[in-house]
Amino acid sequence: MTRGEKYNLKMGLLFVSPWIIGFLVFTVYTVGASFFYSFCDYDVLSKPVFIGLTNYTDMASDSVFWKALYNTLIFAFFAIPLGLVSSICVAILLNMPVSGRPVFRTIFFLPSLVPLVATSMIWLWIFNGKFGLLNYFLNMAGLPGPEWLTNEHYTKPALVLTVVWGIGNSVVIYLAALQEVPVQLYESADIDGAGFLRKILHITLPSISPVIYFNLVMGIIGCLQVFAQPYIMFGAGTGGPNRSALFYAVYLYENAFTYNQMGYACAMAWILFMIILGLTYMATMLSRKHIHYGE
Amino acid sequence: MSEDRNSKIESFSQYEPILFMAVLVIGIVSAILFLVTKTAVKDERTADGRIVVNYWxxxxxxxxxALVEVIDDFNKxxxxIFVKLLTVSTIDxxxxxxxxxxxPPDIAGVWVQNVNVFAEKGALTPLNKMLDKKGISRKDYIPVFWDLxxxxxxxxxxxSTPATVALHWNKKMFRDAGxxxxRPPKSRAELDAMNEKLTIVAIKRGSETARIRYTELTDEEKKQKNFDIVQLGYTPTEPGWWNSMWCYWFDGELWDGDRKITADSKExxxxxxxxxxxxxxxxxxxxRNFGASFGNFSSxxxxFLSEKVAMVIQGVWMYNFIEKYAPQIEWAxxxxxxLGENPKNAFVSIAECDVLVIPKGARRAxxxxxxMSYVNSRGPMEKLNMGQRKFSPLAEISPDFVKKHPNxxxxxxxxxxxxxxxxTIPxxxxxxxxxxxLSVAYDQAFTGIMSPEEALKNARERVQWKFDKILKRWDLIKEDRTKEWEKENDAW
Known part of the structure; x- marks a missing residue:
């Protein structure tokens, strides 16, 4: 390394040092501390006591932990694909040259601007079994409206609906990607006589595949960590009828701040991290052949 | 000319890192100083030299x-000493x-259920010695509140402010039902019978929908349950806040007072x-359909306030909500x-209490x-509780306290x-x-997912499992913790 390079390195490090310090103190330290506490009996107030793998083995025999994990995975299993498909469809529609396009785009983006607490409160009323708007429309269509919030079979579908409603952010990302798709490809396809569906399948989707992959990964992370909606709509603790809406992050929060079992909560956080890591890795492996970076 | 300029830039860039470092160091140091001076707990005093006590x-x-009035009196x-109040949400x-x-603050107002958990974890200061010094003892209080x-x-x-729960009923609805x-219900049988008379349902009979009392339904209609509830006499699901303690009405217990959870006992x-x-x-x-029509409790x-349910179990605070939202209703x-067979007592109530604590590490304990002792003297205590429309937890009350009370x-x-x-809560x-x-178990049994026995057995097993873990740790630290508490108590 020449003197100049060394100098540049020093300067570079110096200039990024506020971030490095912040990263070390607020990220590396906290992540490290949570890893340490996951092997401790720690209630925030008393000194942590090292108990080895007990928190992890306790988790294996904690039926509520499994229920929360099951609820979260089932929720993610429906919410992720539904979110992906609906946001791509909406983005494709919003990308079409129709009049009033900016208005439609704004309408679809609006829900993601409203605070989660406010939307959750509104959904509580929309899902109300007797006076809810949703059941009102279902009844008008001749369908019996279920008890969305008090019947254990409908709590998760209700939450999936609330999450899918807020797809505005990913729609915007897809819209940006759709605009990057080379027009020549569509023109050549037109000359070859390809129809709308064919163009979508063979040009649009492959061209925006890196963005789909990005949204898939973000969806996995977001859905497995879902907290605000179930916490507000079903409260802490019981997690809705027969614990059908008790999600992983809510149970983790309960352990940390209501039951003061911070060690156990830290262990849960690490397991969640491993699950997300595993699923993201799987998604990467499975989709590797289908992503085109257009180089 | 350009060489000269380049050399100027170079010479400037030589000092740049030093300059940058200086700015960074000054920035960090002043930030730390700011934080230390602003957040470090110092000997906070008022302009006239009084010690400031921070109260959450x-x-x-x-x-x-009501509290502010009491604090103002004290400060005057x-x-x-000067007590400075800060209102804090999710205070626990x-x-x-x-x-x-x-x-921590020097003094805090929490719910009584926090006391057990906080005390065992060593977050509170034991008060025994100070209580002795001030001559405050159990005999000064209604025993249940002292014991809590x-x-x-x-x-x-x-x-600070106590509460008990009682049956509230709507007199007009009683009259309408004949x-x-x-005369409120005095036994389970009476509660059930009155409930039936007070309940009004809407049922389709032929092509018409009839609004009739539950007692007017035929046996077949009662069995079919094809009706909508329009008005209800009583349901334990409203408000459903004490579901975990219904066993008390059957002379049951939630634990043996030592190490055993008894959630699935006969009672x-x-x-x-x-x-x-x-x-x-x-x-x-x-x-459920009927419940879906209810608004928030405080609305x-x-x-009960919209006269859909004739009887509810509620605390002493219910008066405030009646006055605020439905002063027109006739209630008692x-x-x-x-509710059990051959009960030990004719009636049961749950006592709750808001309390004042001195957190561990409080600088102005x-x-x-x-x-704290000022608030717990008769005058201020009655002023506070009269203001909150509750009652005094003290054994002795002023002769005209009840007479003057709006409830x-x-x-x-x-x-x-x-x-x-x-x-009380265990x-x-x-x-x-x-x-x-227990809330989960009650829900599971109510909706028929599990039998009451099975749901309560599950609850007992889970709680016992958690309790055993805490007991195991407590056994290890018991002696040290007790010594620590004694030491803290002696340090007063």
Whole structure:
């Protein structure tokens, strides 16, 4: 390394040092501390006591932990694909040259601007079994409206609906990607006589595949960590009828701040991290052949 | 010319890192200084040299106003201490974190259920010695409220505003149903019979929908349950806040007072069966549909305030909500009858209490206690509780306290607190978990997912598992912790 390079390195490090310090103190330290506490009996107030793998083995025999994990995975299993498909469809529609396009785009983006607490409160009323708007429309269509919030079979579908409603952010990302798709490809396809569906399948989707992959990964992370909606709509603790809406992050929060079992909560956080890591890795492996970076 | 300029830039860039470092160091140092001077707990004093006692309290609105009056009186009476009030939401969690972080307030107002957990985890200061010095003892209080503040031989708190729960009923609805409006139910059988008379349903008979009382339904209609509930006499699901303690009405217990959780004892199962019987009788779906029409508790759409439910179990605070949202309703309050066979007492009530605590690490503990004992003297205590429309937890009250009280049933609540039928939350370090598990079990049994026996067995097993873990740790640290508490107590 020449003197100049060394100098540049020093300067570079110096200039990024506020971030490095912040990263070390607020990220590396906290992540490290949570890893340490996951092997401790720690209630925030008393000194942590090292108990080895007990928190992890306790988790294996904690039926509520499994229920929360099951609820979260089932929720993610429906919410992720539904979110992906609906946001791509909406983005494709919003990308079409129709009049009033900016208005439609704004309408679809609006829900993601409203605070989660406010939307959750509104959904509580929309899902109300007797006076809810949703059941009102279902009844008008001749369908019996279920008890969305008090019947254990409908709590998760209700939450999936609330999450899918807020797809505005990913729609915007897809819209940006759709605009990057080379027009020549569509023109050549037109000359070859390809129809709308064919163009979508063979040009649009492959061209925006890196963005789909990005949204898939973000969806996995977001859905497995879902907290605000179930916490507000079903409260802490019981997690809705027969614990059908008790999600992983809510149970983790309960352990940390209501039951003061911070060690156990830290262990849960690490397991969640491993699950997300595993699923993201799987998604990467499975989709590797289908992503085109257009180089 | 350009060479000259380049050399100038170079010479400037030589000093740049030093300059940058200097700015960075100055920035960091001043930030630290700012934080230290602003957040470090120093000897905070008022302009006239009085010691400032920081007090965190959860109350807002008129409850806060009542407290502010008491604090103002105290501050006026003092030339050494000044109490500074800060209203804090989710105070239990914030107090816990502030105490863990070493910067707690000097005094805090929490719920009594926090006392057991906080005390065992060493987050509170034991008060015994100071209480002795001030001559404050159990005989000064209605015993149940003093006992709520005690844990493992130490006193951790003093009561501020107490409460008991009682049956509230709507006299007009009683009259309309042909019942004596001045006679509430005195047994389970009476409660059930009155409930049937007070309940109005809408049922399709032929092509018409009839609105009739439950008692007018045919046996077949009762069995089919194809009706909508329009008005209900009583349901334990409203408000459903004490579901985990219904066993008390059957003379049941939640634990043996030592190491054993007894959630599925005979009496506890009996209580859950009674709870479930409402769903079986009126239809779970019907009750759910009816419940979906209720507004928030604190709103005119509250089912009792909107005259949809004729009887509810509620605390002494209910008066405030009636006055605020439905002053026109004709109501009364009386003890809620025991529900078991051959009950030990004619009625049962639950006593709760808001309390004042001195967190561990409070810098002005002595001064905080001075204020605490002031609040716990007769005049200020009555002023605070009159302002909040509750009653005094002290054994002796002023002769005209009850007369002056706006709630004309206040004596009922005081009598309940002194009655042998009064019960409290169990002093368990796992009460939060226990409460959750019982809520789940009640829901599971009510909706028919599990039998009451099975649901309660599951709850017991889960809570016992958690309790055992805490006991195991407690056994290890018991001696050290007790010594530590004794030392802290002696340090007063």
């Amino acid at each position: 309290e959860k109350w807002t609105g008129f409850e806060r106003d 009476s003092q030339d050494k 969690q914030k107090l816990l974190l502030a105490t863990a972080g070493g910067t 503040c005690e844990r493992k031989g130490f006193m951790w708190a003093l009561p 019942l004596d409006p001045d 506890d199962v009996e209580a859950l069966k009674w709870f479930k019987s409402f769903g079986d009788k009126y239809g779970i779906q019907n009750l 005119p759409q509250n089912p 309050a009386a003890p809620f009858p025991s 002595r001064e905080a206690f001075e204020f 004309k049933y206040i004596q009922t609540f005081i009598d309940l607190a002194k009655s042998p039928g009064v019960r 002093k368990l370090p796992v009460w939060n978990e226990y409460n959750t598990e």
